[in-house]
Amino acid sequence: MEHYRVAVIDDDRGNLKIADRILSLYGYTVDCLDSGEALLEYVKENKPDLILLDVHLTGINGFETLQKLKSNHEVRDIPVIILTADTESDTETKALTAGASDFVAKPFVASVLLLRVKNTIELNRLQRDLKSEAKKLSSDIIEEHRRNERLSMQVVQTLAGAVDAKDKYTNGHSTRVAEYSREIARSAGLSEKEQEKIYMMGLLHDVGKIGVPDYVINKPTKLTPEEFDIIKTHPGVGYDILKNISEMPQLAVAARWHHERYDGTGYPDGLKGEDIPMEVRIITVADAYDAMSSRRSYHDVYAQEYIRSEFSNNMGTQFDPKFAQIMLDMIDEDTEYSMREDPDSYRVGDNGVTVEQNINSDKDLVFGFLSMLEAGGLDTAIGMKYCMNDTEFYAEMLTEYTGSMDDRIRHLEECIACGNSDQYRVYVHSLKSASKTIGAISISEKAAKLEEAAVSGDWKLIVDTTPDVIAELRGTVGSILMAMSIYGL
The missing domain is CATH 1.10.3210.10 (Hypothetical protein af1432)
Structure with missing residues (x-):
């Protein structure tokens, strides 16, 4: 595989880490950034082969960032895949209308993310090749025709692959x-x-x-x-x-x-x-x-x-x-x-990727660790799926999740205190995505309802429900820390 560089923009460190792990494992160079502003500065000196851009960012959001990228003639041709944990088709439609090449749902399924990245980069490369070929005049008409036929077939095959990548x-x-x-x-x-x-x-x-x-x-x-x-x-x-x-x-x-x-x-x-x-x-x-x-x-x-x-x-x-x-x-x-x-x-x-589980060769230890997490309320089958069935990496993501708890709670409480529903939506959206990634499904589902409340302006629901979600988050993190302590992780 040719060496490609991918820029990933997400204000959630867990999402950055898992995208970095998946893409780096398959030979991509990954640059992780935490805001739209950072990306706009980054592209002044760098031109990656692909940008993975989250929709809900603190500061300027993903759509605003995409608009600024597309208005810059020096970087407008860089393909952009939108990242989102939204389930509404409006988000996907808006992303494609704004000039995104594709979209990927969060939490990431490794096989889907890899196929989308691979197909988008290859399709963009083929389009550049086709534009380049169009500028050349070959003296050999027959060979030119054959070359164009081959390129057309490659484009068709790549497009077909992009379709198949939507369904794992x-x-x-x-x-x-x-x-x-x-x-x-x-x-x-x-x-x-x-x-x-x-x-x-x-x-x-x-x-x-x-x-x-x-x-x-x-x-x-x-x-x-x-x-x-x-x-x-x-x-x-x-x-x-x-x-x-x-x-x-x-x-x-x-x-x-x-x-x-x-x-x-x-x-x-x-x-x-x-x-x-x-x-x-x-x-x-x-x-x-x-x-x-x-x-x-x-x-x-x-x-x-x-x-x-x-x-x-x-x-x-x-x-x-x-x-x-x-x-x-x-x-x-x-x-x-x-x-x-x-x-x-x-x-x-299920995720279509074979990854050696490096945490410990002792299956009983792994089983005990996962069982304790299950007892603490996590759906470890979901968490392991999003972590490529790699127990060691799952433990890393759990550490990331527990380490970010205080910041998440502080952000949510500050938004409620000052009545900032827009920023509240960004932070609760991040909690929804991160929780689903590790298998904390109850928290993820409740965060999704709070995100809907932020969109609809139901401030009473937000004020009444957020403390319960924070309490559940503290309890879940406590269970995770206990399991990791007992099993030496």
């Missing part, structure tokens, strides 16, 4: 759908040119998921009707993104209609039978196959025989019978069940 369970989904689609097209007797066209369409069929909030895509339980309505907007969003690519209008077609059904009961337009373009009918089969043969937030990999029965039972209803039969033939030929998500890609844990 769908790593490689777009590529697998593209490959299955190409194989179905080959078996159907289509030309190599048509196969490659379908491959490109398959890569970008889900591009509209860029506009779907992370909390909906990654929800591990059944979606509410309202959340499913949000999911159902992604074909239209994908169509809007791709419709202006006049050289290949089929890309937009696949994005819009890949959830149509052969019997006409699909969405968004209720197309039926051969009114659905042939390429899309192929991609629909490939998409359904990969959804069943790879992990999702709501199911594991299905047995091959179950997948076969689904295609057999839904020929002529959900699927074009011709292409469903080709898939059945492919399943029958795959006697080793190799046509699925690579099992080795998810044997390392």
